[in-house]
Amino acid sequence: MRDRRTLVGLVLVLALACLSFKCGGGQASDDPVRKAAKAADTIAGSITEMIKLKRQLAQQKTITPDEELALTNALLKANTADKAFLAATKQLRGTPTSADKSNLATLFSTVSAAVNEIDAGVLGVKNPDAKTKLTTILNSIKASLAVISSLTQ
Amino acid sequence: MNFVDLIQGLLPLVSQVVPGTAQATLLASAAINIIKLIQSQSNMTTDEILQRAGTTLDENEKMLIADLARLQGGGT
Numbered sequence: 001m002r003d004r005r006t007l008v009g010l011v012l013v014l015a016l017a018c019l020s021f022k023c024g025g026g027q028a029s030d031d032p033v034r035k036a037a038k039a040a041d042t043i044a045g046s047i048t049e050m051i052k053l054k055r056q057l058a059q060q061k062t063i064t065p066d067e068e069l070a071l072t073n074a075l076l077k078a079n080t081a082d083k084a085f086l087a088a089t090k091q092l093r094g095t096p097t098s099a100d101k102s103n104l105a106t107l108f109s110t111v112s113a114a115v116n117e118i119d120a121g122v123l124g125v126k127n128p129d130a131k132t133k134l135t136t137i138l139n140s141i142k143a144s145l146a147v148i149s150s151l152t153q
Numbered sequence: 154m155n156f157v158d159l160i161q162g163l164l165p166l167v168s169q170v171v172p173g174t175a176q177a178t179l180l181a182s183a184a185i186n187i188i189k190l191i192q193s194q195s196n197m198t199t200d201e202i203l204q205r206a207g208t209t210l211d212e213n214e215k216m217l218i219a220d221l222a223r224l225q226g227g228g229t
Binding site for chain 2: 031033034037038040041042044045046047048049050051052053054055056065068069072073075076079080082083086089090132133136137140
């Protein structure tokens with residue numbers, strides 16, 4: 001049973017990676033603002049799914065209230081950081097200038113630090129199945145971070 | 154109906170018919186929602202994507218603040 005769940009997780013990670021980078025409709029040709037918008041939107045949607053998953057795992061008592069609290073705090077930080085990144089993205093027009101890139105890099109480091117906190121929260125979850133599920137969703141956020149990182153260089 | 158919609162439609166049925174798959178379908182539902190979100194971006198303008206992301210982040214914030222109140226208030 002556990003092998004089956006691991007397999008499902010692996011297939012989903014591959015599908016998400018495929019959609020995020022190559023197979024989702026020619027992202028390589030997207031302009032930087034559109035890439036940033038897509039990344040911010042994907043992170044927002046992934047946070048939604050992680051909130052729903054976290055709630056269900058807590059309801060099933062698969063994660064403890066302390067574990068859920070740590071995840072909730074980390075998710076709120078990431079959500080706030082993504083909001084700031086989104087606000088900066090809305091200000092962008094055309095190819096980002098070096099000042100834009102510098103601003104995005106600062107905001108990116110905030111989002112990245114917040115995602116690391118989610119990672120720490122997930123690592124703190126004792127139930128291995130719950131940890132696997134949360135990690136799978138977290139990986140879609142990390143894939144979006146990689147897109148944002150490429151925009152700040 | 155595309156492949157992702159088909160899988161999504163079958164998930165509730167699978168969890169009822171195949172014993173022990175409820176946990177796996179929980180994760181699959183979450184992943185399918187993210188895949189559909191990424192797919193939908195290709196049919197949207199950049200402004201529409203930005204607007205949706207803002208709305209989603211606002212809704213997330215409300216859910217997370219409600220969760221914090223529940224957890225810090227000692228409720229379940």
